[in-house]
Amino acid sequence: MGSASDVGLPNLAPSPLDPEEFRRQAHMMVDFIADYYRNVSEYPVLSRVSPGYLRHCLPESAPNNPEPLEAILDDVRDHIIPGITHWQSPNYFAYFPSSGSVAGFLGEMLGVGLNVVGFNWISSPAATELEGIVMDWLGKLLNLPKPFLFSGGGGGVLQGTTCEAILCTLVAARDKALTRIGRDRIGVLVVYSSDQTHCALKKAAQIAGIHPDNIRALPTRRSDAFGLSAKTLRAAVAADVVAGLVPLYLCTTVGTTSSTAVDPLRELCEVAAESGMWVHVDAAYAGSACICPEFRHFIDGVEGADSFSFNAHKWFFTTLDCCCLWVKEPKHLVNALSTNPEYLRNVVTESKKVVDYKDWQIALSRRFRSLKLWMVMRSYGASNLRKFIRSHVSMAELFEGFVNEDKRFEVVVPRNFATVCFRLLPSVGVVEAANAMNKQLLEAVNATGKVYMTHAVVGGIYVIRFAVGASLTEMLNVRAAWAVVKERAEALLLSEFNVHAAAV
Numbered sequence: 001m002g003s004a005s006d007v008g009l010p011n012l013a014p015s016p017l018d019p020e021e022f023r024r025q026a027h028m029m030v031d032f033i034a035d036y037y038r039n040v041s042e043y044p045v046l047s048r049v050s051p052g053y054l055r056h057c058l059p060e061s062a063p064n065n066p067e068p069l070e071a072i073l074d075d076v077r078d079h080i081i082p083g084i085t086h087w088q089s090p091n092y093f094a095y096f097p098s099s100g101s102v103a104g105f106l107g108e109m110l111g112v113g114l115n116v117v118g119f120n121w122i123s124s125p126a127a128t129e130l131e132g133i134v135m136d137w138l139g140k141l142l143n144l145p146k147p148f149l150f151s152g153g154g155g156g157v158l159q160g161t162t163c164e165a166i167l168c169t170l171v172a173a174r175d176k177a178l179t180r181i182g183r184d185r186i187g188v189l190v191v192y193s194s195d196q197t198h199c200a201l202k203k204a205a206q207i208a209g210i211h212p213d214n215i216r217a218l219p220t221r222r223s224d225a226f227g228l229s230a231k232t233l234r235a236a237v238a239a240d241v242v243a244g245l246v247p248l249y250l251c252t253t254v255g256t257t258s259s260t261a262v263d264p265l266r267e268l269c270e271v272a273a274e275s276g277m278w279v280h281v282d283a284a285y286a287g288s289a290c291i292c293p294e295f296r297h298f299i300d301g302v303e304g305a306d307s308f309s310f311n312a313h314k315w316f317f318t319t320l321d322c323c324c325l326w327v328k329e330p331k332h333l334v335n336a337l338s339t340n341p342e343y344l345r346n347v348v349t350e351s352k353k354v355v356d357y358k359d360w361q362i363a364l365s366r367r368f369r370s371l372k373l374w375m376v377m378r379s380y381g382a383s384n385l386r387k388f389i390r391s392h393v394s395m396a397e398l399f400e401g402f403v404n405e406d407k408r409f410e411v412v413v414p415r416n417f418a419t420v421c422f423r424l425l426p427s428v429g430v431v432e433a434a435n436a437m438n439k440q441l442l443e444a445v446n447a448t449g450k451v452y453m454t455h456a457v458v459g460g461i462y463v464i465r466f467a468v469g470a471s472l473t474e475m476l477n478v479r480a481a482w483a484v485v486k487e488r489a490e491a492l493l494l495s496e497f498n499v500h501a502a503a504v
Contacts, residue, residue: 025069032073033105036081037088040472044449045091049083085452090472093481094454096257096285096419097392097469101317103379107372108319114371119364121354122346128355131158131370134377138312139326141291141382145303148326155330157360158369160321162284164362165309166251167204168325172332173249173278173306174208179335181246189248190214190240194228194263196256196458198282214245222459225414226259228252230267237275247275252305254298255286258456259413259421259463262286266301279305284323288315289393289417292386298416315418315469317388318376322369334359388471392418395468395478402482408489412463421456421463424489435462437492444488451481 015021057079087098118127135156139149146152159165170191177189191205195217205215218236220226237247250272252263265281272279281302287310289295302308309325312318327333338359348354358364377385396418403409403422412421424441426434435457442455442464454465464485468478 028069028073032076037472040086040089041091041477043081043084043086043089045086045089045452046094046446046449047083047085048449054079054083088470088472089452090470090474090477091451091481092470092473093466093468094452095465096314096467097471098313098320099315099317099469099471100319101376101380101471103375104317104319104372107375110375111368111371114368116368117365118368119358119366120344120346120349120356122348124368127368127370128357130374131357132156132355134158134370134374135324135326137377138324138373141377142287142299143290143296144308144326147303147328148308154326154328155355156324156326157333157357158373159309159323159325159361161200161323162198162282162309162311163200163203165307165323165325166200166280166282167207168333168337168361169278169280169307169327170201170204170208170210170249172327172336174210175336176278176332177246177248185246187211188214188244188246190216190245191249191251192216192218192233192236192247192277193251194218194220194226194253194256196220196226196228196258196261197251197253198257198284200282201251210248216240220261220459222413226256226261226458228263228268230264230271233268234271234274237271237277241275247272247277249278249280251280251282254281254283254290255417257285259458259465260286260416260419261413262298262416264301265299266304269301269304273304278307281305281308283308283310285311285314285419286417287324288312289389291382292389295417312373312376315389315392316373316376317380317385317471318373322373324373330355330360337361339364389418392468392473395473395475396420396466398475399466399468399478399482406486408493412461413458418469419465419467421458421465423461423463424492431460438462438464441485441489441492444492445484448484448488450484453481 058075086092088100116124116127118124121128132150132155136149136151139156148154159168174186174189178186186209189210191201191210191214193201193216197217202215206212216236218228218232220228233250240247250268252265252268254262269279281299283290283299286298290299306329307325307327309323312322312324313320349356357366396415400411400415400420403411403420408425409422410425412423423434423438426437439455439462442453446452456463456465466481
């Protein structure tokens with residue numbers, strides 16, 4: 001019987017971790033998500049809501065009393081879903097894919113459900129040990145050189161994103177260099193990349209304290225398919241050395257964000273070795289494809305690098321977030337990122353027989369990400385993962401063929417993987433006019449709601465990017481996307497013709 005002070009109180013909600021209530025609500029949630037995927041192709045791919053729309057749909061304050069899951073899911077359906085850009089739609093061809101899978105979702109559910117905080121070995125031994133095993137498995141699938149694997153003295157860690165991977169390796173490189181030349185000389189350190197490198201490098205350099213004037217975005221050319229040439233790098237390094245600066249870090253890219261260009265790793269690593277620079281290989285998008293033997297050559301020369309990363313959440317059917325980072329010499333990460341407060345000391349750590357992943361990343365706490373990656377590899381196997389990736393490449397080849405067959409269009413840069421960069425050719429050779437026309441075309445295509453694509457500007461040319469990789473995409477979606485492009489292009493060209501005729 002409750003005390004007098006309990007009289008008149010409403011019935012309390014079930015325990016936040018009541019097993020039977022979890023079972024009941026989880027079944028409802030699974031049904032909701034399954035229905036979403038069954039119907040996802042019916043939604044406009046790009047959300048059509050206006051900024052601030054959600055504040056007009058939801059109350060101004062949190063509820064005082066519990067609300068049933070049924071009511072919450074009603075609001076998700078009525079207010080949240082309309083505000084989503086549907087990355088898992090079979091008609092999504094924007095940015096890069098964020099490919100999902102049943103195994104990835106279930107692995108995420110299991111990891112979240114167990115809710116361990118695996119910052120060091122003793123805080124959850126299985127979390128640490130499974131991560132090490134999975135990273136060696138995946139490293140072997142990529143045929144990474146043995147020094148990148150735990151079995152070869154290196155090792156792998158799961159970060160959240162490439163931004164974190166680049167920052168961690170840059171900080172490791174910085175501290176390694178400053179130990180050699182003196183802590184007070186951080187102002188002479190120089191970071192190199194191409195002008196196609198992801199902006200994550202610039203952000204990491206800013207955070208790491210590299211002087212803004214010492215961040216080099218070296219020019220690339222269309223004649224080199226927008227890869228960074230070794231000659232350009234060597235000239236830049238030589239000029240900096242003459243000026244009394246110290247080359248620190250080179251970020252190479254396999255599959256740039258703009259056009260999926262590939263930097264020539266072997267030649268660039270040779271240049272970097274001449275001055276003792278740290279070389280990081282960012283294969284965020286294209287790394288997944290390198291488990292296929294026919295694409296492995298794109299990372300030839302990786303043996304000369306110090307670190308390598310790719311995002312399993314892009315094209316490896318593993319949910320966000322899951323960035324796989326390997327380093328040859330983990331001690332440099334540990335030296336730069338470790339802290340050892342008394343409250344984390346334990347006998348196992350001090351034995352030096354275990355990995356404490358807190359010392360390989362920015363944050364202390366960390367999620368059990370390895371579960372979902374382990375489940376994806378086990379549930380599908382290397383053979384099927386390769387088939388999935390090859391099917392996306394085949395779809396991109398189909399779209400590329402459509403572009404090449406229509407003389408009004410051109411493929412602007414060579415297609416390396418499953419992304420096609422194309423444009424509508426101008427009637428006159430004026431770059432600005434062509435860029436404006438293709439911007440109009442992309443906006444018209446996306447306004448249909450039937451597909452979603454994004455753009456890039458490479459070598460001054462505005463290109464439309466058609467990136468295949470959503471897990472539900474099929475050939476019929478590619479054909480339908482090309483039909484939309486052609487239809488909108490014809491309407492745009494007819495409009496321009498009418499304007500020109502009226503002016504004449």
